[in-house]
Amino acid sequence: MSIKLPIYMDNHATTQVDPRVMSAMLPYFNEKFGNAASRNHSFGWAAEEAVENARGQLARLINAAPKEIVFTSGATESNNLAIKGVAEMYREKGNHIITQVTEHKAVLDTCKRLEKSGYQVTYLPVAKDGRIDPDDLRRAITPKTILIAIMYANNEIGVIQPIEEIGKIAKEKGVLFHSDAVQAMGKVPVDVNKEKIDLLAMTGHKIYGPKGCGALYVRRRNPRVQLVSIIDGGGHERGMRSGTLNVPGIVGFGKAAELCQNEMAEESKRLGGLRERLKEGIFKGLEEVYINGSMAYRLPNNLNVSFACVEGESLLMGINDVAVSSGSACTSAKMEPSYVLKALGVGEDLAHSSIRFGLGRFNTQEEVDYVIQRVVEVVNRLRELSPLYEMAKERVHLSKTN
Numbered sequence: 001m002s003i004k005l006p007i008y009m010d011n012h013a014t015t016q017v018d019p020r021v022m023s024a025m026l027p028y029f030n031e032k033f034g035n036a037a038s039r040n041h042s043f044g045w046a047a048e049e050a051v052e053n054a055r056g057q058l059a060r061l062i063n064a065a066p067k068e069i070v071f072t073s074g075a076t077e078s079n080n081l082a083i084k085g086v087a088e089m090y091r092e093k094g095n096h097i098i099t100q101v102t103e104h105k106a107v108l109d110t111c112k113r114l115e116k117s118g119y120q121v122t123y124l125p126v127a128k129d130g131r132i133d134p135d136d137l138r139r140a141i142t143p144k145t146i147l148i149a150i151m152y153a154n155n156e157i158g159v160i161q162p163i164e165e166i167g168k169i170a171k172e173k174g175v176l177f178h179s180d181a182v183q184a185m186g187k188v189p190v191d192v193n194k195e196k197i198d199l200l201a202m203t204g205h206k207i208y209g210p211k212g213c214g215a216l217y218v219r220r221r222n223p224r225v226q227l228v229s230i231i232d233g234g235g236h237e238r239g240m241r242s243g244t245l246n247v248p249g250i251v252g253f254g255k256a257a258e259l260c261q262n263e264m265a266e267e268s269k270r271l272g273g274l275r276e277r278l279k280e281g282i283f284k285g286l287e288e289v290y291i292n293g294s295m296a297y298r299l300p301n302n303l304n305v306s307f308a309c310v311e312g313e314s315l316l317m318g319i320n321d322v323a324v325s326s327g328s329a330c331t332s333a334k335m336e337p338s339y340v341l342k343a344l345g346v347g348e349d350l351a352h353s354s355i356r357f358g359l360g361r362f363n364t365q366e367e368v369d370y371v372i373q374r375v376v377e378v379v380n381r382l383r384e385l386s387p388l389y390e391m392a393k394e395r396v397h398l399s400k401t402n
């Protein structure tokens with residue numbers, strides 16, 4: 001079988017809309033274009049019914065009740081609403097928030113904003129494997145703590161946090177627990193009741209649904225979580241998020257969640273197998289390759305590796321028919337190594353030589369084999385040109401003979 005180029009292997013950044021999701025959405029652009037808030041005619045009722053159906057599909061995927069799902073424009077908004085909404089609502093109780101250093105910017109920047117208006121934020125460190133120590137969390141909680149915001153799984157290294165233990169501690173101490181579950185949902189089972197999660201951010205476009213459509217789970221019982229809204233007007237979504245609902249987007253998001261629920265077990269097994277094949281192929285073909293983050297607690301579709309003495313950016317350019325990400329971010333003038341890898345204690349050089357592979361529903365074994373071959377070929381070529389690599393190899397050789 002011949003493969004189609006370029007190959008997309010960057011599924012933590014976004015995913016292709018599943019054709020079944022797109023078919024479900026299409027009628028809601030024209031035939032069924034009603035406003036879900038129009039209570040007095042059938043156009044509105046049809047739209048409302050579709051939205052409520054999607055609410056149910058999403059709730060089932062995380063073991064919540066449909067009424068606990070608030071639709072938003074995406075996970076950036078969901079994280080903002082959860083953190084700012086709790087901060088403002090529970091200001092009388094306290095002003096302390098606990099999060100951790102490898103969160104997505106949607107959480108970190110929201111916390112930074114709150115610090116400017118008098119809140120105190122503790123940023124827990126992570127170990128070399130990318131996970132927080134629950135004992136650190138326990139110690140950080142004070143009588144003023146109103147929220148713990150710890151992501152379910154990381155978007156760069158795929159590392160899964162000890163969610164159930166965090167939930168248990170939060171419940172014990174009577175502190176609300178918010179989790180950004182964007183990368184985890186649909187890949188691993190998420191259960192807000194078993195894991196004692198009070199707020200949970202989700203988005204459509206990472207689970208083969210549309211962009212610009214997300215949701216926030218807000219617990220209604222034990223305890224009933226209250227939020228101050230950020231967007232006012234109209235009182236949609238129980239007053240927590242005003243604005244006319246994106247009906248086609250919501251329908252697609254719901255359908256995407258349903259597909260994940262039905263296919264997750266099998267799909268995660270398949271992707272986990274492909275990921276192992278990718279890892280083994282790379283390790284067999286190359287020396288001086290390092291895994292970033294825990295392999296034991298990791299999403300099945302993620303691989304993040306550093307290739308010593310190779311610039312991630314040069315590697316990306318070398319394999320330009322494969323779409324993956326590097327661990328460097330372009331800030332104003334220079335390349336900055338990923339703050340996530342830095343937090344793990346990965347040195348600057350190895351952070352700059354890291355690549356994130358994000359496998360997805362539409363990747364095949366043939367594609368994985370092609371990617372292995374290209375990566376091995378290009379890394380070898382770049383290393384041949386690298387005096388650093390020759391020196392490093394000699395050092396290794398010397399230390400072995402001594």
Ligand SMILES: *Cc1c(COP(=O)(O)O)cnc(C)c1O
Pocket residue numbers: 012013073074075076077104106151153154155180182183202203204206212214
């Ligand atoms: C993509 C992502 C977000 C942002 O979601 P949007 O819907 O694109 O705003 C937040 N958190 C994590 C972990 C993500 O991967």
